Amino acid sequence: MARPSPSQGTLLYAQSGGVTAVINTTAAGVISEARSRKVKVLAAHNGILGALNDDLFDTSALTPTQLRMLAHTPGGAFGSCRVKLKSLEEDRARYEQLLETFRRHDVRWFLYNGGNDSADTALKVSQLAQEFDYPLTCIGVPKTVDNDLAVTDCCPGFGSAAKYTAVSVRECALDVAAMAKTSTKVFVYEAMGRHAGWLAAAAGLAGRTEDEAPHIILFPERAYDEAAFLARVQAVVDRVGWCVVVASEGIRDAESRFVADAGASKDAFGHTQLGGVAAYLAGRVQQQLGMKVHWTLPDYLQRSARHIASQTDFEQARAVGRKAVQYALKGLNATMPVIRRLSDSPYRWKIVPAPLSEIANAEKKMPADFIRDDGYGITAEARRYLQPLIRGEAYPPYARDGMPKYLDLHI
Incomplete structure (x- = not known):
């Protein structure tokens, strides 16, 4: 026809x-x-x-x-x-x-x-x-x-969420660094990513060396080992004075079980409803290492940050x-x-x-050569791939009241 x-x-x-x-x-x-x-x-x-x-x-x-x-x-x-x-x-x-x-x-x-x-x-x-x-x-x-x-x-959609993630982690890191002497020693940031750690990897753009935040990134492509993780947190705090952790919501243990989920409920696509891994990790750090910890779950903020x-x-x-x-x-x-x-x-x-x-x-997962050999950060290959995607600022116009001028169709 x-x-x-x-x-x-x-x-x-x-x-x-x-x-x-x-x-x-x-x-x-x-x-x-x-x-x-x-x-x-x-x-x-x-x-x-x-x-x-x-x-x-x-x-x-x-x-x-x-x-x-x-x-x-x-x-x-x-x-x-x-x-x-x-x-x-x-x-x-x-x-x-x-x-x-x-x-x-x-x-x-x-x-x-x-x-x-x-x-x-x-x-x-x-x-x-x-x-x-x-x-x-x-x-x-x-x-x-x-x-x-x-x-x-x-x-x-990814580039903007990646930019929000990288900028947020860098800004939070400055906050933690300022307070670490007498207050928060560890900050945990939860990034979206059920099976692929792309957004968690984007957080790696916030710093360039192992002493710059994020100091630890937990990817769903690598099995979570609590003992190794806690030892790494302690080592970073001993060396730097404070530690910023970025964890993908979909990290799993060696038995492939989600480290944290929301009561194992399902969404409309049949996927486990995730959220809460940052709170879980923060609790473990506080219980096992005795350090003051703050955590955040940006959730929808990652995908709605048009500003x-x-x-x-x-x-x-x-x-x-x-x-x-x-x-x-x-x-x-x-x-x-x-x-x-x-x-x-x-x-x-x-x-x-x-x-x-x-x-x-x-489903496209992170290439193996995008994750550092130690499993806690991104490689130069990942940085070359990610960096161009967050470049430039597409700011919305702002009204005189200081708020962005957005469209609401009321349909």
Whole structure:
């Protein structure tokens, strides 16, 4: 069946999973590119749920000023959701319900902005459309602060979260250093990262030597050994006078059990709900070493910190949104626009198409040579990879009241 021309049909955009500081930058890139090609864009309210329930927002209502504001607003302006559709056989009714929504609104292009699970959903929707001979082009659009999507060099959303992490660790370290003589000796910072330690690694950009914070990084790629960890903390305090620890939320012991979890509950994707490893580690340090400890769990702050977004991340987030529209209109079905690194110095990159079949449900972990031999820090290779991703400041505009000017659509 022939593909529709750009003057026919509607483009449906939806967001999935945890939002990022620049996911709306991607949305703005999608809408701007589609407008330039006179293609109508509908945005699903709360991700795939909006598509299932025919709860759609016509982005034609956005003024040029609102569209510019959208690009520097954190969160997900159209809402998101943690809903994973099962196989075509198990969730047949819901997939067919999606097709009914597409038919009702003459949707010919479906862009799903998310991570691994979202890439899988976009791939399955493309397969169903082919089965029903419905002319639909499905594009997965990359997004995640965890930086664990396969194929792409990095993920839009990660660079800004990495910048927030590195800056926060450096600033906290100055605070701890100032108080260490008579107060806090150890500070524990918990970073997001279930199976991959990308954000924990980004904290390593805060210092360059073993005597600069973070003094210890705990990665999910390495088994947690409490005795070795406590000995390391003691050694750092003895040498430096104080110690900053960064721990990925997903660190596990030698038996592959999460060091800390939130009652072993599950999220909508079936993943163990993590959070609390910093508090656990702080407690062990205090109990075993008798030192005063403070800890922090930044949680959503890591992914919502638009006030300190990376310029590199901003540009890449916008670029994948624009390319997603271009790929859709070219009929590049079951494809994702991914980032390919051309060089480290000077840092150069471009957007290229990659098949969703190579991305869906795959997970990119930290390369072994990114972690120091002792397991507690990053290598020069990791620094070369990470450094360009946090460069530049994409500050939002501020109002006279001192607050950023963000867009709230109230949908």
